[in-house]
Amino acid sequence: MNGGVGGYRxxxxxxxxxxxxxxxxxxxxxxxxxYRLTETDWLARYADxxxxxxxxxxxxxxxxxxxxxxxxxxxNRLTRGATEGRVPALLRPLxxxxxxxxxxxxxxxxxxxxxxxxxTIGSVLRSCASFLIFGVAFTxxxxxxxxxxxxxxxxxxxxxxxxxxxxxxxxxxxxSGIFMMVEDQYGVGDVVDLGEATGEVEAVGLRVTTLRDxxxxxxxxxxxxxxxxxxxxxxxxxxxxxxxxxxxxxIPEASDLAARIATELTAGETPLAPDVLAPPEMLGVESVxxxxxxxxxxxxxxxxxxxxxxxxLRAGIMDAFDDAGVPPPLPLGRPLPPx
Numbered sequence: 473m474n475g476g477v478g479g480y481r482x483x484x485x486x487x488x489x490x491x492x493x494x495x496x497x498x499x500x501x502x503x504x505x506x507y508r509l510t511e512t513d514w515l516a517r518y519a520d521x522x523x524x525x526x527x528x529x530x531x532x533x534x535x536x537x538x539x540x541x542x543x544x545x546x547x548n549r550l551t552r553g554a555t556e557g558r559v560p561a562l563l564r565p566l567x568x569x570x571x572x573x574x575x576x577x578x579x580x581x582x583x584x585x586x587x588x589x590x591x592t593i594g595s596v597l598r599s600c601a602s603f604l605i606f607g608v609a610f611t612x613x614x615x616x617x618x619x620x621x622x623x624x625x626x627x628x629x630x631x632x633x634x635x636x637x638x639x640x641x642x643x644x645x646x647x648s649g650i651f652m653m654v655e656d657q658y659g660v661g662d663v664v665d666l667g668e669a670t671g672e673v674e675a676v677g678l679r680v681t682t683l684r685d686x687x688x689x690x691x692x693x694x695x696x697x698x699x700x701x702x703x704x705x706x707x708x709x710x711x712x713x714x715x716x717x718x719x720x721x722x723i724p725e726a727s728d729l730a731a732r733i734a735t736e737l738t739a740g741e742t743p744l745a746p747d748v749l750a751p752p753e754m755l756g757v758e759s760v761x762x763x764x765x766x767x768x769x770x771x772x773x774x775x776x777x778x779x780x781x782x783x784x785l786r787a788g789i790m791d792a793f794d795d796a797g798v799p800p801p802l803p804l805g806r807p808l809p810p811x
Contacts, residue, residue, distance in 0.1 A: 665702035764801030
């Protein structure tokens with residue numbers, strides 16, 4: 473069929489049927505290859521868009537999946553180590569506000585705090601990376617299919633604004649949770665005052681903070697509703713001890729006795745000594761009511777130990793007052809003794 477008169481050779485394309493698509497004349501195209509193999513018009517006609525574009529789309533998706541796996545693996549590697557007593561690499565550039573004393577006395581709580589913080593920040597990073605990678609891949613796939621991206625992007629923007637406006641409280645909760653995690657405003661084991669509830673933090677999420685108060689009640693506080701945070705477990709604390717005495721008591725003598733007992737209970741090898749950071753300070757008369765005169769002693773303590781110290785000091789000082797005969801305040805409703 474390829475031969476001719478006088479040695480003339482017809483072109484290769486002359487052997488194709490009259491119904492052949494025009495793209496078969498393109499040497500090396502998918503259309504030409506499919507037509508040679510099948511001699512089917514409709515298969516050859518759609519070979520380039522199906523096979524060529526399909527392979528490009530598959531390549532884009534494959535690169536996106538592999539890139540996401542690599543990024544996720546890197547983030548997971550940065551968040552590991554908290555359960556082993558190490559600071560995760562993800563948290564090293566960030567400030568940690570957990571008390572130094574926790575490294576020895578409350579190491580399990582410190583590890584849980586770091587692990588939860590690292591996992592939460594890592595979850596945010598993984599979600600952002602997945603959204604960015606797959607978003608770019610989806611855009612490239614749509615462009616490969618020949619779709620006009622302008623209306624799609626505009627529609628997506630309008631939908632995003634509508635969803636963001638409708639779910640603004642949810643967005644505010646998540647943004648507040650992210651900033652709380654990054655700034656380490658509080659974490660697991662901290663005793664905090666969130667305004668609506670006060671207690672020990674049991675879990676910190678991107679949307680809700682869980683804490684348990686002294687009565688055992690579990691409170692779930694939305695992060696977006698937290699307007700102020702009073703953290704009683706960072707740096708140091710102050711144990712405030714108020715001791716009531718009667719109006720007839722010798723105030724200077726009672727003050728000296730309270731200061732001496734407080735010093736004895738917190739100095740040397742006493743059980744309270746490891747929790748005390750500075751000598752007690754006698755502030756004197758704090759208030760005067762119709763029933764009693766209130767004396768105040770303060771002690772600088774380790775974070776989170778102020779309540780135990782003030783309970784022990786209050787009991788010790790009250791016992792010393794009883795032994796020394798310092799008159800206690802009058803019971804409510806009892807008339808004052810005649811002068």
